[in-house]
Amino acid sequence: MQEELFTSGRNIPHIDPFLQIWHWPISLYLFLGGIAAGILFFAAVFYVLGKEKEYPAAVKFASIIPPIALSLGLMALLYDLTHKLYTWQLYTTFRIQSPMSWGAWVLMVVTPLSFMWLFSYYAEIYPKTEEKLQLLKKFKFLATFEQFIKTNRIYIAYALIPLTLVLGVYTGILLSAFNARPLWNNAILGPLFLTSGLSTGAAAIILMAKTKKEKHLFGKIDLALIIIELALIVHMIMGYYAGSQVQLEAMQLLVGGDFTLMFFGFVVILGLIVPATLELIELIGYKVPVIVPAMLVIVGGLIFRFVMVEAGQLTRFLY
């Protein structure tokens, strides 16, 4: 039996709460970054495959989401920084061992690319807005710029495929690099967050899709990703189970602890198993409104980020 008391220092009211310093902006950003990476990945892949006309939602219509998601996510990140005036310091160096440095640089490239991707389709997907605003006619340089992106779209797509994968993986590696937090400190978090990001991205494309063919294809993709995600979650739990004492204690939070209902109820069952079943039923031929599984996947992905960020900070080596 071991008991530990603090006689000074840590029982000063501001200290311990301050150790839990990552709150909703981080969880929200990890979700938004994941979904943006997912959508852009599918957009780029289907464009490279030359399926632009067959799957317009994936390539064109859903491209409105990533720029908005990334902008909101970046605002959340900036809001979370406490020394905001020095943010530029991120871009004076590249630290190969720091996942956050990787993230900062990848976002620096992906965010403008996502805006360019949307802008290249702007006239095509919002013809009414363009008719009213006449942006491309009024400003010659915009028209030139649009023409330039349109001709170079394939290069943007080639660049986006690896970059979005790095973006998706980094949201997980960001957490798993912290060896002080046993719940986060496992290598599976990178692929898990990537899969979750791609799956929420596919769900968002389902929501934007108009044709049955496209909804079906992305239903299948989403189903496959959910199955991979479930397998990765099993691996994650097994990793804790075979891990050291601190990891066993960390696992207790998810399995039979404060976060069990949130994790198994809302993430695993409502966010993965139920939508997977619904998508399967729909693929077999029964009529299921696709909005239901798609929304469940997206909300499940959001709750998953919140659970991992909040629970991870409760786990530590000492005390």
Add this chain to the structure above:
Amino acid sequence: MVIDTLKCVGCSDCVVACQTENDVPIGFCRDWITETVNGSYPNLDLELKSERCNHCDNAPCVRCCPTGASHIAEGGIVMVTANECIGCGACIESCPYDARYQHPDGHVDKCTFCHHRLEKGQLPACVSVCPTKCMYFGDLDNPNSEVSQLLKNRKHKTLAPEAGTNPHVFYLI
């Protein structure tokens, strides 16, 4: 740094000395005392010790820092450059000893082993005030230094060695 847990009485003098010397804002601290009771009643064993940044060799805070504000200075002391720190909190999350905090000015702050005093040839404030002389500070690379001799002759431990950080604060037990 070597700290003798058998001599420490948990008076918190080191905490106050540090707060005074380093102008630590009220409500925060760079070092603190822990009181650990081991065993089950009536066979109890009490251990008192002063804790702080362990100035690790394999410092996770330095590894995770995206700007290089956290760095290992000459002599192995882990330092934070305030005007390079963006206050992202990655280092706070990565420290197994919870040795860092966010200064009200925004940047992250922690124990520096009183770097400014060492440059003048003085001991860190906590070491110099300890009334039981339970703290020792010196060069671990020099086999003849007081700290090296203590570690050679006495049983000692480090905190959370399983975290793989290779800490540089040793506790005599």
